[in-house]
Amino acid sequence: MSDTFDLIVLGAGSGGLAAAKRAASYGARVAIVEGDRVGGTCVIRGCVPKKLLVYGSAYRHLLADAASYGWSIGEVRHDAATLLANVRAEVDRLNTLHIGFLEKAGVELVRGWGRFSGPNGITVTASDGNVRELRGERILIAVGGRPHRPEIPGADLGWVSDDMFELETLPQSMVVVGAGFIACEFACILRGLGVQVTQLVRGDHLLRGFDREASGAVREGMEAAGIDIRFAHSPAAITGDCAPGDFTVTTQSGEAISCGGVLLATGRRPFLQGLNLEAAGVAIEGHRIPVDADQRTNVPGIYAVGDVTDRICLTPVAVDEGRAFADTIYGNKPRRVDHSLVASAVFSQPELAGVGLTEEQAIERCGREGIRVHRARFRPMSQALPATGPRVLLKLIVERSSGRVLGAHMVGEHAAEIIQMAAVAIGMGATKADFDRTMALHPSVAEEFVTMPD
Structure with missing residues (x-):
C-alpha cells in the first residue's frame, strides 16, 4: 500500500504535533508517524507528569508548615502508589486528547515506527508487523531524544527518567546520578515523597549552564531538605538483585552506597536509532541532525525540529520551530525562531x-x-x-x-x-x-x- 502526502512528520511529540496541525490548517495533506503514544516526551514521560509529581511532593512542606498557621493535622501518611497511578491516568487522558486534536486538524496518524527508504520515502512498520509505504513531498524529522545511560557495569540495573513514571511504588532510599535539571528535579520529588536521596555529582556544582549563584541557592535548599549531595563523585558500577530492589552503587573512589533504586539522570541524546538516515543521505553531526535557521537538513525537502537537532531542548522551542516551519513552507508567512532569548526553569524545590x-x-x-x-x-x-x-x-x-x-x-x-x-x-x-x-x-x-x- 503506497500513499503520497504533502508532508510526512516523523514523531508525534511537541514539535511534530505543532508542525503537522499548522501545516494541515494551511491545506496540506499531512501524515504523522508514531510508534509510541501520541504526545511525545513532554506529555508522556517528561514535563507534564514530572510537574504533577512536583506538586504531589510539595505537600510534604505545606503540611509541615501548617501548624504555624493554626492548622492541627494528625498523623500524615503518603501513598506513592496512588500518586503514581493518578499521574499515569492523567497522561492517558492527555494522550487521548492529542489523538483527537490530530483528527480534528485533518492529520492522518500512522501507527508504527518509520524509517527512510529514500529521500522522499518512509517505510512504517506497525506493532502487528504490517508494513506501509509512504511518500512525501517533504519530510520533517521530529523524533525527539531519549535518556542516555553511562557505560558502566550494571547500568542496565538503574532506572532512567522514563522508568520513573512506570513505577508502582517508591523504594525507601535512592541514588540519583547527575547534576542537571532532571537529576535535581527528581531528587527533590523523591525527597518530598519521603525517600532518602543521595545525589552523585561528577563536577563541583549543580545545574551547569544556569547562573552559578542561583544554582548555589538551589543546592542550599536541597541540602536543607535532607538530600545528600556528593560532589566529585561518579558511579563506577551498579550491582544487586533487581527483583527485591537491593542495590549497591560503587563510586570511582571505591565507596559503596546501598540503596533501593538508582536513577541515572546523565543526559539525553537525539533518538536516531532505526531512522535509516543514510538511505536519504541526511547528514549527522555527532549525535544530532544539524539544521539551518529554516530547519533544513543537508537534503532538500527534509527538515528537522526539536530535540533531534540538539540545539535548545525545550518543549516551547520545539513547538515554535514546528510552527515556524509550517508557516514558512505552507502558510506563505516566512519566519525564523529566535533562539537568542529563551527562558528556562528547573522545577526543583x-x-x-x-x-x-x-x-x-x-x-x-x-x-x-x-x-x-x-x-x-x-x-x-x-x-x-x-x-x-x-x-x-x-x-x-x-x-x-x-x-x-x-x-x-x-x-x-x-x-x-x-x-x-x-x-x-x-x-x-x-x-x-x-x-x-x-x-x-x-x-x-x-x-x-x-x-x-x-
Missing part, C-alpha cells in the same frame, strides 16, 4: 528560573566592569510564620553603558511564573530604569524585581 545572560555569561561578553548585578536575598512572607525553608534569590544583570537588563534570575516559589513575565520586558530591551518605574505589587516576592536599589 526551591524552583529556579532565568532568562537572558547569566552573571558569568555577561562578564564574558561585557567584562566585570561592564555590568552591574542587582540582587535581593530574603525569606519570603509565606515562610515568615514557620520561619523555615530556603531564602529567595532575585538577580538582575544590567549593562552599565546602556542600563539595559541583560538577564533576570530567580530561585524561590513561583520563579517560573514570575520570570515568564520578566522575559517579555527583557525581550523588548527594558532597562533598569524601566523596571524601577514599574509600580510594585505589595506584598509580593515579584515586587523585588522593581524595587532593587541602584
Whole structure:
C-alpha cells in the first residue's frame, strides 16, 4: 500500500504535533508517524507528569508548615502508589486528547515506527508487523531524544527518567546520578515523597549552564531538605538483585552506597536509532541532525525540529520551530525562531528560573566592569510564620553603558511564573530604569524585581 502526502512528520511529540496541525490548517495533506503514544516526551514521560509529581511532593512542606498557621493535622501518611497511578491516568487522558486534536486538524496518524527508504520515502512498520509505504513531498524529522545511560557495569540495573513514571511504588532510599535539571528535579520529588536521596555529582556544582549563584541557592535548599549531595563523585558500577530492589552503587573512589533504586539522570541524546538516515543521505553531526535557521537538513525537502537537532531542548522551542516551519513552507508567512532569548526553569524545590545572560555569561561578553548585578536575598512572607525553608534569590544583570537588563534570575516559589513575565520586558530591551518605574505589587516576592536599589 503506497500513499503520497504533502508532508510526512516523523514523531508525534511537541514539535511534530505543532508542525503537522499548522501545516494541515494551511491545506496540506499531512501524515504523522508514531510508534509510541501520541504526545511525545513532554506529555508522556517528561514535563507534564514530572510537574504533577512536583506538586504531589510539595505537600510534604505545606503540611509541615501548617501548624504555624493554626492548622492541627494528625498523623500524615503518603501513598506513592496512588500518586503514581493518578499521574499515569492523567497522561492517558492527555494522550487521548492529542489523538483527537490530530483528527480534528485533518492529520492522518500512522501507527508504527518509520524509517527512510529514500529521500522522499518512509517505510512504517506497525506493532502487528504490517508494513506501509509512504511518500512525501517533504519530510520533517521530529523524533525527539531519549535518556542516555553511562557505560558502566550494571547500568542496565538503574532506572532512567522514563522508568520513573512506570513505577508502582517508591523504594525507601535512592541514588540519583547527575547534576542537571532532571537529576535535581527528581531528587527533590523523591525527597518530598519521603525517600532518602543521595545525589552523585561528577563536577563541583549543580545545574551547569544556569547562573552559578542561583544554582548555589538551589543546592542550599536541597541540602536543607535532607538530600545528600556528593560532589566529585561518579558511579563506577551498579550491582544487586533487581527483583527485591537491593542495590549497591560503587563510586570511582571505591565507596559503596546501598540503596533501593538508582536513577541515572546523565543526559539525553537525539533518538536516531532505526531512522535509516543514510538511505536519504541526511547528514549527522555527532549525535544530532544539524539544521539551518529554516530547519533544513543537508537534503532538500527534509527538515528537522526539536530535540533531534540538539540545539535548545525545550518543549516551547520545539513547538515554535514546528510552527515556524509550517508557516514558512505552507502558510506563505516566512519566519525564523529566535533562539537568542529563551527562558528556562528547573522545577526543583526551591524552583529556579532565568532568562537572558547569566552573571558569568555577561562578564564574558561585557567584562566585570561592564555590568552591574542587582540582587535581593530574603525569606519570603509565606515562610515568615514557620520561619523555615530556603531564602529567595532575585538577580538582575544590567549593562552599565546602556542600563539595559541583560538577564533576570530567580530561585524561590513561583520563579517560573514570575520570570515568564520578566522575559517579555527583557525581550523588548527594558532597562533598569524601566523596571524601577514599574509600580510594585505589595506584598509580593515579584515586587523585588522593581524595587532593587541602584
